[in-house]
Amino acid sequence: MHARIVRRAVRSAAVVAAVTGTLTWAPAATAQPAAPTPSASTASTETPAPDGGHVAITTKDPAGDVLKGASFLLLDAVGQEAGRGKTDAQGKLAIPNLAPGVYRLKETATGSPLHDVVADQDVIVTPGATTPVTITDPFKTAHIQLTAKDDKTSKPLPGATMTIGTGGTTLLTLTTGPNGTASGELPVSSGKQEFWVKEIKAPEGYDIYKPSKTFTAAPAAPVTVTVTNTKTSTTPTSDPTNKTTDKPSGAPATPEDKPSHATPGGPKPTPTDSATLGADSSPASAADDATPKAPAGSLAHTGADATPWILGAAGLLLAGGIGALVAARRRAATESEQDGGGETR
Numbered sequence: 001m002h003a004r005i006v007r008r009a010v011r012s013a014a015v016v017a018a019v020t021g022t023l024t025w026a027p028a029a030t031a032q033p034a035a036p037t038p039s040a041s042t043a044s045t046e047t048p049a050p051d052g053g054h055v056a057i058t059t060k061d062p063a064g065d066v067l068k069g070a071s072f073l074l075l076d077a078v079g080q081e082a083g084r085g086k087t088d089a090q091g092k093l094a095i096p097n098l099a100p101g102v103y104r105l106k107e108t109a110t111g112s113p114l115h116d117v118v119a120d121q122d123v124i125v126t127p128g129a130t131t132p133v134t135i136t137d138p139f140k141t142a143h144i145q146l147t148a149k150d151d152k153t154s155k156p157l158p159g160a161t162m163t164i165g166t167g168g169t170t171l172l173t174l175t176t177g178p179n180g181t182a183s184g185e186l187p188v189s190s191g192k193q194e195f196w197v198k199e200i201k202a203p204e205g206y207d208i209y210k211p212s213k214t215f216t217a218a219p220a221a222p223v224t225v226t227v228t229n230t231k232t233s234t235t236p237t238s239d240p241t242n243k244t245t246d247k248p249s250g251a252p253a254t255p256e257d258k259p260s261h262a263t264p265g266g267p268k269p270t271p272t273d274s275a276t277l278g279a280d281s282s283p284a285s286a287a288d289d290a291t292p293k294a295p296a297g298s299l300a301h302t303g304a305d306a307t308p309w310i311l312g313a314a315g316l317l318l319a320g321g322i323g324a325l326v327a328a329r330r331r332a333a334t335e336s337e338q339d340g341g342g343e344t345r
Helices: 002-020 025-031 038-045 271-276 283-289 304-344
Strands: 053-060 071-075 081-086 092-098 101-109 121-125 130-136 142-150 161-166 169-175 181-186 193-201 213-217 222-229
Touching: 053 101, 053 121, 071 092, 081 092, 121 130, 142 161, 161 181, 169 181, 193 222, 213 222
Parallel strands: 053 130, 142 222
Antiparallel strands: 053 092, 071 081, 071 101, 101 121, 142 181, 161 169, 161 193, 193 213
């Protein structure tokens, strides 16, 4: 029985072999694939990873001194942190092994109370290279307060305009307000720096303060500067009420206008008064014509130097009146004698 089953199986195998070909081809094809192994294919298509780049940061201030303890943060193109750290005693910080690309560098602290952080900046990293970055942290500004005062009363003065600068550079222009003060932030480029202040416009009613004042300011420190102004001097004007006016001829003489023989230096009388000092007879009018007159084009004399002329004119008037009176009496006596002699004959 078993032998019969084996013979049938052999015959069946022979029939299959006759129809499909040799039995050894198919198994050989499946056992030895022509395609390369996956490991060999992967190794042939991969490219080597590029070398990373580095960022080297150096921090200092405007005076050239290095800054220790300055903190930095480096962000990649999508805003993810790529590195951070603080500068050492030499003011240096290195951030290594960075993929090539553009990064954003942020300074978060200077490590110094006298310095300010800088603005953010872009840093480009290239394969296998070190990108140097120098950071200069500025000094903090000094707070300045200007005051303008009256030099005598120390009263605050508004409206004073002043410029502040160093060397030949003007840094600030400030004008005092109603309380006589003005304030501002003054840039400082060293640990202690000298500045000048000059007034270019004085308060109303005051002279400008011409000299330049100098002062010293330090970073992050307050400083006060005071300028004093002098009131503008005014020239006194004559009082119109004190002006003397000439009196018209013939006006009544006041007591101080009348001549005084006891005081030769006293005021002189007017010509009308001189004529009145003569006799009340008619010869006084003729004596008026004999009074010396000032030459044409000359000014009349005033004061004590005219007194002798006035006294002389009065004497001439008086002598002329007496002479005329004596002559009139003699003429009358002669005529009387002549009339009497005729009657005797």
